[in-house]
Amino acid sequence: MSNSLKLSVPEGVPFIDYEREFDFPLADVFRAHKEPDLIVQWLGPRGYKMDIDHYDFRTGGSYSYLHTGPEGVPYEFKGIFHTVRENEFAIQTFEFGGYPDVVSLEFMTFEDLGNGRTRLRGHSVYPSQEARDGMAQSGMEGGMSEGYERLDELLSGAKV
Numbered sequence: 550m551s552n553s554l555k556l557s558v559p560e561g562v563p564f565i566d567y568e569r570e571f572d573f574p575l576a577d578v579f580r581a582h583k584e585p586d587l588i589v590q591w592l593g594p595r596g597y598k599m600d601i602d603h604y605d606f607r608t609g610g611s612y613s614y615l616h617t618g619p620e621g622v623p624y625e626f627k628g629i630f631h632t633v634r635e636n637e638f639a640i641q642t643f644e645f646g647g648y649p650d651v652v653s654l655e656f657m658t659f660e661d662l663g664n665g666r667t668r669l670r671g672h673s674v675y676p677s678q679e680a681r682d683g684m685a686q687s688g689m690e691g692g693m694s695e696g697y698e699r700l701d702e703l704l705s706g707a708k709v
Contacts, residue, residue, distance in 0.1 A: 552701070554694045563681040565673045565689075569697050573704040575661040578669065579636045581700055582606065582657070589614075591699040594692040608633050612641075628652075636661075643673070651680045 557566040571578050581587045585604040593599060593616045602613040613627040625646030632640040639657045653675045660668040675681035 552697075554690065554697055556690050556693070558681075558685045561678075563675040563678050565671075565675075565681060565685060567671045567673075567693065569669050570662065571667045571669065571697075571701065571704070572665070573667060573701075574665045575636050575659055575667045577704055578667040578700075579659050581704060582639070582659075583633075587703065591703050592696050594688075594695040595699065606630055606633055606639070648680070648683070651676060651683075653680070653684070 552570040552572065555568045558564075559566070581591065583606040585601050588604060589599045589601055596619045597616045600615045600617070602615075604612045604614065606612070607630060610630040610633070611628065612630070613625070616624045616626070618624070627644050627646070628642040630639060630641045632638065637659055641655050641657075642652050643655050644652045653673045655674075656672045658670045660670065662668055673684075675684065
């Protein structure tokens with residue numbers, strides 16, 4: 550699989566856009582974003598352990614989880630799922646515990662490309678240019694790329 554993450558950090562606006570294609574059916578990619586027992590297997594960079602407090606991927610649901618890195622430092626993340634349309638779309642907030650009060654609004658669109666392939670597009674809006682720049686410089690691209698590689702591995706080896 551040679552699908553790579555395309556990340557765009559446009560100049561002068563507090564947005565980050567991304568796109569990633571998967572060689573798997575839309576329903577499988579969506580389900581891997583929805584079910585906690587699957588998300589814990591792929592979300593985040595390699596070498597990190599994920600502990601989910603709760604993860605309710607539905608309109609009005611919320612999530613809270615910890616990623617613990619190889620050095621033992623925990624990183625907390627939480628948010629609210631504002632809108633979830635099965636196999637189509639999700640809007641959520643995203644907050645990193647290391648930067649409280651900085652909440653981004655994220656839009657994810659799942660697109661069926663036919664022939665068992667899916668495109669995921671994301672658009673993240675930050676409260677300021679500074680917050681966006683901090684996220685862009687945080688290692689986000691590497692973490693997302695590794696996570697999506699892990700998702701490919703999960704979908705190729707598991708019946709999802």
